[in-house]
Amino acid sequence: MFLLSILRVIKFSLQDFWRNIWLSVVTILILVLALLSVNLLLVVKVLGSTAIDAVKEKVDISLYLRSEAPENRIFTLKDRISGLDSVKEVNYISKQTAIENFRDKHKNNQDMMLALSELGNNPLSPSLVIKPKEVDNYDELIVSLNTIDDQIIESRNFDDHKAMLAKINNITDKASRAGLIISLFFVLITVLVVYNTVRVAIYTHKREIGIMKLVGASTWFIRAPYLISGIVYALLGVSAVIIILYPLLSLIQPYLANFFSGFEINILTYYNNSFIKIFGLEILAVILINFLASLVAVGKYSKV
Amino acid sequence: MNMIKLENITKIYPPDIKALYRVNLHIKPGEFVSLVGQSGTGKTTLVKILIGEERPSQGRIVVGGWDITDIGQAEVPVLRRQIGVVFQDFKLLHRKTLFENVCFALQVCGEPSSKINNIVPQVLKIVGLENKMRRYPLEVSGGEQQRTVIARALVHRPKILLADEPTGNLDSINADEIIEILQKINKFGTTVLLVTHNREVVNKLRKRVITIENGMIVGDQAVGKYIL
Secondary structure, rough: OOHHHHHHHHHHHHHHHHHHHOOOOOOOOHHHHHHHHHHHHHHHHHHHHHHHHHHHHHHOOOEEEOOOOOOHHHHHHHHHHHHOOOOEEEEEHHHHHHHHHHHHHHHOOOHHHHHHHHHHHOOOOEEEEEEEHHHHHHHHHHHHHHHHHOOOEEEEEHHHHHHHHHHHHHHHHHHHHHHHHHHHHHHHHHHHHHHHHHHHHOOOOHHHHHHHHHOOHHHHHHHHHHHHHHHHHHHHHHHHHHHHHHHHHHHHHHHHHHHOOOOOOOHHHHHHHHHHHHHHHHHHHHHHHHHHHHHHHHHHHHOO | HEEEHEEEEEEEOOOOEEEEEEEEEEEEEOEEEEEEOOOOHHHHHHHHHHOOOOOOOOOOEEEEEEEEOOOOOOHHHHHOOOOEEOOOOOOOOOOOOHHHHHHHHOOOOOHHHHHHHHHHHHHHOOOOOOOOOOOOHHOOOOHHHHHHHHHHHHHOOOOOEEOOOOOOOOHHHHHHHHHHHHHHHOOOEEEEEEEEOOHHHHHOOEEEEEEEEOOOEEEEEEEOOOOE
16 A cells, blocks of 8 residues: 555656646756756866865975085985975986076076076086975975985075965965855855745645645645655756756866866866766755755645 | 534634634434535634634534544544535646546545546546546536535545535536535435535525524524525
């Protein structure tokens, strides 16, 4: 008997969905718009995080060495620094590489090139470019570097880096906080939109709910078709979002790759890797909101 | 044993509107009773109490041997499956065909499809709608809608049929047809409580008439007339 009731509830739900096709279409349309907004926000968040990571990736510390430092001692120092926990990698920039980089960087600056040729010899020092494992652990790295005592080290003033990193961390923290607040705000609006859409959809059935109660339908028998409809809305809505979103992402991906050139950014890959997580959560969230809305609305209109 | 027993039923709506006051009523199985009175005298409140839509403020109410004075919300659907109800405004589901509307009353009880497909056409035939069962309510006349409602009320084979102003929205020809159907149902043994303020209908019936005024019963005649 219970199975029979379940089958009847599913039948009534699909029948109602079809016989109220315009109301169903409008409900799904609003759902799609709300979900597209959420996904748009997610794309912006992913891009924001990538941009922040890209900036952090650029952060490194240069340890300048004495010009006359023999290379074997430099390599020993390099290995020693590479062994530190907070160090991701250490690159050695020789005097020759440094001057080549300098020339390349300032090749269009005539005054700079003239001044360099007047000096006659290579004025630049060799250096070790150190990349920290985590930008947040920058202080720890500085402390570790300060403990290394080696005669070939010429300069170990890290104050400029510290200030710059503090700024970066400050900006990224603020960006994360602002992103979180905007996300919460956006999600709240979406929840309210979906919740009220479902309530309005049920409101149009107010008279029918009353009649069902009058002929002896239990509250479960009245409520269940709306829950089934909610699942159908969620599945169709999210499917529509997937159909709309993927071509859209494919369209913007080349522009994103160009904008973030030099960094690994592929929003399509991100969506592919998190497909179940993103769209599964969206389906569950819509079903949950629908459940709450129908619980309140049906309860309200079935008090006869 | 009485089919409907009301003992000192009082219904007060906030702040202190007395819709019913100390109503005592006994209706025997198989009786056809007309409950008459002008608008706002408490007739519909009485019907609402009988179907569990309202609870009495005071008194005791027994329907078919079941004390429903303090009926729980979960038991209301069970009660309604035992009482057939016909309303003035039909209360049909517009997105279901006449056949589906009648089926629905059985489907909510979990009756098997084979039984439903057997009973529903028979009941629709009794009310003369066997040729229009695939139509939607808005595609048929008011009289036909009301006959569908009666069919829906009958599918449970109820012991009691409550008809609240069933002819209120109908012309005299359709109204007569509906009353004839109610009489036919009564002859099969169903207790019928007809709530109306249609003088002509009541006088023609020549059955028991209970008159209600200002929430109180002011007349009860075994073979009565509309006297207000």
